[in-house]
Amino acid sequence: MRAVLGRDLRLAVRAGGGFGLGLAFFLIVVVLVPFGVGPETEILSRIAPGILWVAALLAALLSLDRIFALDHEDGSLPLLATAPLPLEGLALAKALAHWLTTGLPLVVAAPILGVLLHLSGPGMLWLLVSLAIGTPALSLIGTFGAALTVGLRRGGLLLSLIVLPLYVPVLIFGAEAARRGADGLSVATPLLLLGGIGLGCAALLPFAAAAALRVTLR
Amino acid sequence: MLEGVSFRVAPGRGLVLRGPNGIGKTTLLRAIAGLQPPLSGRVEGAGERAGYASHADGIKPALTVAETLGFWADLYRAELPEAVYDWFDLADLRDRPAGTLSAGQGRRLGLARLAVIGREVLLLDEPTVSLDAASVRRFAAFIRDRHLAQGGIAVLATHIDLGLELPEIDLTPHRAAPEARGGSDEAFL
Amino acid sequence: MSIWSYANPRKFLDTTGPWVPWLMWLSAAVLAVGLVWGFFFTPEAERFGSSVKIIYLHVPSALMAINAWLMMLVASLIWLIRRHHVSALAARAAAPVGMVMTLIALVTGAIWGQPMWGTWWAWDPRLTSFLILFLFYLGYIALWTAIPDPDQAADLTSVLCLVGSVFALMSRYAVNFWNQGLHQGASLSLDKQENVADVFWVPLLVCMAGFVLLFVALVLLRTGTEIRLRRIRALRARARRAETVPA
Numbered sequence: 001m002r003a004v005l006g007r008d009l010r011l012a013v014r015a016g017g018g019f020g021l022g023l024a025f026f027l028i029v030v031v032l033v034p035f036g037v038g039p040e041t042e043i044l045s046r047i048a049p050g051i052l053w054v055a056a057l058l059a060a061l062l063s064l065d066r067i068f069a070l071d072h073e074d075g076s077l078p079l080l081a082t083a084p085l086p087l088e089g090l091a092l093a094k095a096l097a098h099w100l101t102t103g104l105p106l107v108v109a110a111p112i113l114g115v116l117l118h119l120s121g122p123g124m125l126w127l128l129v130s131l132a133i134g135t136p137a138l139s140l141i142g143t144f145g146a147a148l149t150v151g152l153r154r155g156g157l158l159l160s161l162i163v164l165p166l167y168v169p170v171l172i173f174g175a176e177a178a179r180r181g182a183d184g185l186s187v188a189t190p191l192l193l194l195g196g197i198g199l200g201c202a203a204l205l206p207f208a209a210a211a212a213l214r215v216t217l218r
Numbered sequence: 219m220l221e222g223v224s225f226r227v228a229p230g231r232g233l234v235l236r237g238p239n240g241i242g243k244t245t246l247l248r249a250i251a252g253l254q255p256p257l258s259g260r261v262e263g264a265g266e267r268a269g270y271a272s273h274a275d276g277i278k279p280a281l282t283v284a285e286t287l288g289f290w291a292d293l294y295r296a297e298l299p300e301a302v303y304d305w306f307d308l309a310d311l312r313d314r315p316a317g318t319l320s321a322g323q324g325r326r327l328g329l330a331r332l333a334v335i336g337r338e339v340l341l342l343d344e345p346t347v348s349l350d351a352a353s354v355r356r357f358a359a360f361i362r363d364r365h366l367a368q369g370g371i372a373v374l375a376t377h378i379d380l381g382l383e384l385p386e387i388d389l390t391p392h393r394a395a396p397e398a399r400g401g402s403d404e405a406f407l
Numbered sequence: 408m409s410i411w412s413y414a415n416p417r418k419f420l421d422t423t424g425p426w427v428p429w430l431m432w433l434s435a436a437v438l439a440v441g442l443v444w445g446f447f448f449t450p451e452a453e454r455f456g457s458s459v460k461i462i463y464l465h466v467p468s469a470l471m472a473i474n475a476w477l478m479m480l481v482a483s484l485i486w487l488i489r490r491h492h493v494s495a496l497a498a499r500a501a502a503p504v505g506m507v508m509t510l511i512a513l514v515t516g517a518i519w520g521q522p523m524w525g526t527w528w529a530w531d532p533r534l535t536s537f538l539i540l541f542l543f544y545l546g547y548i549a550l551w552t553a554i555p556d557p558d559q560a561a562d563l564t565s566v567l568c569l570v571g572s573v574f575a576l577m578s579r580y581a582v583n584f585w586n587q588g589l590h591q592g593a594s595l596s597l598d599k600q601e602n603v604a605d606v607f608w609v610p611l612l613v614c615m616a617g618f619v620l621l622f623v624a625l626v627l628l629r630t631g632t633e634i635r636l637r638r639i640r641a642l643r644a645r646a647r648r649a650e651t652v653p654a
Contacts, residue, residue, distance in 0.1 A: 003292035007281070014280035075274020079331075082251050082270045083293050144570065148563050152553050161549050162567065165542040166574045169581040176585060193584070197577065208570050215562040218254045403641035405492050406416050406634065 001085060001093040008097035018066060022059040022102045023109055029055040030113045041118045048117035049127055049178035056106045056131060057138060057167055063102050064142040065159050067094050068150040068213070077150070081217050087210035095136075095143040095206070103135030119182060126181020133191060134174035137198040140205045141166045147209035150216050169197055219245050221394040224259075225387055229338075232361065232372040232382060237389035243375035244273075246389070247341045250373065269337030273344055275328025279317025283308055283327055286316055287334050296336040305360050306330040307353065321348040329357055333364065340365060342374040358382055414491035416634045423627045430627065434620035441613030449606055458522045459607075461515050466611060467618035469512035472540060475505025475622065479547075480572050483565035493630065495561035496637065498568065499551055500629035504622060506544035513537050532582045539578045543571050557637060 012019040033051050037043060071077045080090055110131050111124040119127065145163035149155040177190035219242035227233050235243045249256045251270035277286060291298040303309040306326045311319065316327060325348050332340055340361075346354050358380040361372050374380070413419050445463035482498035485491055516534050517527045528534070550567055554560035 003289055006292075007278070007289045010285070011278055011280050071276070074276050074278070075272050076276030076278070078248070078251075078253055078270065078272055079276045080293075081253060082268065083290075083335075084266070084295065085293060148550065148567060149553070154553065158546075158549055158553050161542075162546040165539055165546060165578070166571070168539055169574065169577040172578075172581040172585045190584070193581075204573075205570070208566055212563055212566050215559055215566075218559070403637075403644055406638040406641040407645065 001089050004080070004085065004090060004093040005097050005100075008094065009100060012097065012101040018063060019101050020105070022063050023105045025062055026055050026059040026106055026109060027113065029058065030116055033117070045118035045120065045123075045182075048114060048119040049123060049182050050175045051117060052110050052114060052119070052127055053131070053134075053171060053175040053178060056110060056135065057171055059106055060098075060102050060135060060138045060142060061160060061163060061167075063098065064146050064163065065149070065156040067098055067143055067146040069146070069155065072150045072216075077213070078217055081213065087213050088206045091143055091147060091206040091209035091213070092202075094146075095139045095209075098143060099136050099139035103131075103139050107131045107135055122184060123178065123182030126187050127178040130174045130177040130181070130187075130191060130194060133194050133198055134170050137170050137194075137201045138167060140198075140201040141170070144205045144209045144212070147212040147216070150213070170194065173197065219394055220389060220392045223387075223389065223392045227371050227373065229369040229371060230366050232366055232374065232384040234380075234382075234384050234386040235373065235375040235389060236377075236386050241389050241393055243389065244343050247343050247373065247375055250339075251341050263339070267337060268339040268341055269332055269335050270341045271328065271332055271343060271345060273347070275324055275331075277316045277319075277324050277327060280315060282313050282315055283319070284312045286327060287330060290331045291334040294335040294337070296334055298334050302330050302333045305333060305356065305364065307356060322350055322353060325349055326353055326357075329360075333360065338369070339371045340373070342372060342376075344376060345374060346376060346378055346380065354378070354380065411489070411491065414489070414493050416493055416638070419493050420631055420634055424631060427624055427628050427631070430620055430624035434617050434624055437613060437620055438617030441610050441615075441617050445607075445610040445614060449610060458519060461519045462607070463611060463614045465512060465515040465519060467615045468508045468515065469537065470615060471618050471622050472505055472509040472512050472537065474619075475501050475508060476540065476543070476572070476575070478626070479505065479568050483568040486561055487565050487569075492561075492637070493634065495565065496633040497626060497630045498564070499561075500633050501622075501626045502544060502548050502551070504625045504629070506541065506548065508618075508622070509537055509541045509544060513541065530586055532586050535582045535586065536579045539582070540575060543575050547571065557640070 030051065033047075033055075034044060037047065068077065071080065081087060085093075107128060111119075111128050114124045114127060142163055145159050145166070148162060149159045152158060173190045173194040177187045177194060180190065181187045223246065225233060235246065237243055245254070247270065248254050250261050251268050252261070252265060253270070281289070287298055287302065303312060306329060308323075308326060308330060311323060311327075316324065319327065325345075329345055332342075345357060349357065361374075361380070362382055365372060372384075374384070413422060442463055446460050449460070451457050451459065479498040479501050482494045482501070486495040486498065513534065516537070520529055520531075520534075521527050524531075547564060547567060550564050551560055554563060
């Protein structure tokens with residue numbers, strides 16, 4: 001797993017790896033929102049947690065189809081599948097690599113972009129925490145979706161169609177935690193539910209992703 | 219695709235699969251590698267001991283030659299023998315990104331992977347495509363003097379003569395008849 | 408004789424084929440009785456006026472929208488465990504029917520919402536859940552159509568159906584959590600028996616039975632079509648193989 005993780009991280013940061021694209025997309029979406037809804041501080045600060053969560057989710061979605069598609073195109077996937085690492089481990093390593101290269105930068109950048117949307121101090125803290133807990137689940141769900149659609153023509157579009165409904169619970173609890181945090185309410189319940197979803201995804205989705213990969217490789 | 223194919227390869231021996239394009243050499247190798255289950259019959263002794271090399275080398279353009287081989291050694295928890303670079307004539311290319319290699323050089327890198335993963339049973343699908351004559355000789359020497367000499371097994375699907383003097387099996391007579399049983403379509407006929 | 412013997416495509420076709428027209432007529436008759444009874448021979452509820460009569464479409468279609476997904480889940484499990492092709496094809500056949508049922512439930516919900524809430528759409532937890540269910544149906548059907556190999560498609564869609572079921576259930580509770588209390592008074596829980604007087608309940612039951620029959624008939628019909636399509640495919644493949652091998 002460490003080997004795959006290292007390779008994917010190295011590939012992501014080298015030229016053509018697409019590292020930072022998600023981050024740039026995140027920035028652009030957040031910059032565009034005030035143009036759409038108007039510059040009133042009050043409105044912006046009220047919708048900021050939700051906007052930042054939706055933008056982070058879309059930015060994470062952007063790089064999902066690269067998780068397995070590149071390995072499929074250059075023939076690495078059957079070679080990886082015959083390696084000693086079980087496919088479940090491969091899926092987990094891939095999800096972790098995706099989170100480290102996409103999710104983690106989003107978590108770090110979110111409070112900075114929160115300034116643009118007049119997010120309050122506690123709001124920033126809880127946005128950071130909710131994203132830190134929620135984005136690994138986004139990567140895991142995305143890895144499952146990528147495993148389902150690897151090798152399909154128009155796979156990218158299909159991937160969004162399949163993954164976005166699966167993102168609903170994460171988005172609801174994540175954004176709810178951030179919103180409650182910004183309003184100074186208790187955030188424990190949504191955060192715990194968010195963490196529960198994340199742990200459940202980590203425990204089960206690698207198996208589903210591996211099952212899908214086995215079918216695809218057949 | 220194929221039916222009635224049966225063979226047994228002893229340690230230190232090899233086998234060459236022959237037959238026209240599309241007969242099912244790749245399918246047979248993938249089945250031995252465990253990537254796709256055979257419709258009937260079984261494969262013994264391969265599984266965890268098998269290393270598979272497909273048409274494609276699975277090379278990442280952004281990684282250097284040394285990084286690529288290091289990754290595979292790491293994944294298989296094997297040592298990366300320094301001599302690999304000589305066996306496959308890669309010493310000068312060590313720090314070149316794999317994306318800048320020519321087709322033949324890339325193929326040599328793909329084959330060098332087989333020397334670092336430390337698997338006893340090598341399943342090779344058209345290993346000599348895009349190799350020049352000298353590289354073919356180098357590769358044949360690796361299979362004969364390194365791999366088979368240490369008790370390894372090699373099953374190759376190839377159209378050219380590697381000069382390895384391995385037993386051959388011609389798959390042409392084993393082409394499955396059109397009305398052959400098996401496959402998911404059978405239930406609907 | 409085991410129930411699994413009907414998993415043979417030909418046996419399935421031979422057995423269910425003659426049923427389909429009967430089921431169609433029966434569902435038409437039951438639906439006609441239920442709807443006419445519901446629309447014209449029930450009193451108007453004091454709080455809702457005549458708008459309440461849309462429940463005779465809304466509730467049965469919502470019921471079938473969920474049951475269709477459950478049926479797909481069971482069929483997917485049977486396919487994954489026992490590899491019966493008919494099961495996978497039945498799941499495929501049920502998906503568009505379930506999606507249309509979801510759409511009917513959404514549209515009738517919106518039409519009902521207009522006089523009740525004064526708006527076509529409210530992010531009521533229940534309506535929202537159905538919107539999400541609709542998206543799940545879309546993704547499932549899109550995956551089926553995107554994969555050329557039928558067995559691979561059956562496997563991957565079955566995995567999606569399993570995982571999707573878990574997430575759909577989570578979404579249901581997440582949505583409740585997300586919009587708790589906003590539409591408390593307006594949440595029209597008429598489909599719970601205890602809240603409904605018998606004069607409304609009996610014709611509603613008849614309509615539900617009609618929708619169930621309609622669903623069964625449509626799924627059997629569509630499964631038969633899918634089986635025939637697979638059979639055409641298999642025969643074509645055999646003809647192709649016969650051409651490539653000289654006799």
